[in-house]
Amino acid sequence: MPTVLIIGAGPRVGLACAEIFTNANFQVATASRTQRLDPKYRHYPVDVSKPGTLAALFEQVSSDIGIPSVVIFNAAMNQATPPDNPFANDLDTVHEIMDVNAVSVYVAAKEAVKGFEKLGAEGLGPAGGTFIFTGNGLNHTASPSLMAFGMAKSAASHLIQHLALVAYLDKPYKFYYADERHEDGVPMWFDLNGDAHADAYYELAADPKQRAWYYTFVRGKGYAQFPRVETSFPPSS
Template structure:
């Protein structure tokens, strides 16, 4: 039975995804700062703070020992502090550093640990099965656009997008490891500012994990349709 690790197990995307993978026969581990009743009753929960990237190794080691070596890792954690458009440097350095840890540094550390898990499973007979291994980062539109108030958040997301793209296209194209960036959009390609669908993310993520082939690393998708390729364009999010 394969293992899936979901980092950032919120009540929407995280929980819906964990439920979907459990229903598909995966052993599911979830990691978040707080313990939620639904996590305790259904999944194996690990207390984890993504603002502390130095603890990533310990998290993966605990998951390995308690649940199993994950062949699917989904990173949902994020941190965002709003800043005024006219004062882009008002964020205190310590807050900026914590946000970058959650949105970029811990993503890099998680990807590194994930690949080590994939390598270890590859060395075992039948360890990865026919579906291979999958790392998915829950992204948004900020690698393609800018928006008032989202400077630190966008910087972290853009760094994570570059990492995912690099791993998918350069580092491991010859191995059965897949790397994805999930970005839910409206039907016309406009970014979703609110109302993200947990079930839609779960459906897409499970399909990506089940497909043995690497698809487009930037998975822009629409609820009810799945992946949709939209023309890349630079645009600014309207002020709020």
């Protein structure tokens, strides 16, 4: 049975992904600081604010249930600032935001690829290996109170773009920066739909071909392209 590792497994996107991959006969490993899902999903404690701990997570999952052929990085961390003071976060907070949303993504992608290489084409199967990062529109949209969060998402976005379009063109590996939108293209902000993510993520994992690395999608409709928006304002602003 293939294995999926869900990093940042919460009760919305993480749970929905665990359910859909379980139904598709995957071994499911969930990882987060605390177990927030049904105990039937094998849980591994991990703190993604400490990127150096992720290699051990992959080693343990690989030893226990199998090398992951699908890795979903769903963890996120933000500390909003007053709209008129983007530098309000102290340096330690900025480091933590970058570690969770960018540096740990780098380490997770590195470990995922190491696993893909060990599995080889036969072990990966016809769908190949898949790495999916749960992003948002902040990789190209500036928004009040979210500067550091946007800096980190932008870094993760470039990582995914490079891996998908430059580094592994000749390999059966796929990389995605996923961004759910409303039908009019407005960012979801804090209203993400777990079922929409699960449907999109399983579809991407099952497709042997690399689709658009920046995968903007709409619930019930799938992939959709939207014009670039330079600035956007969350409903609370």
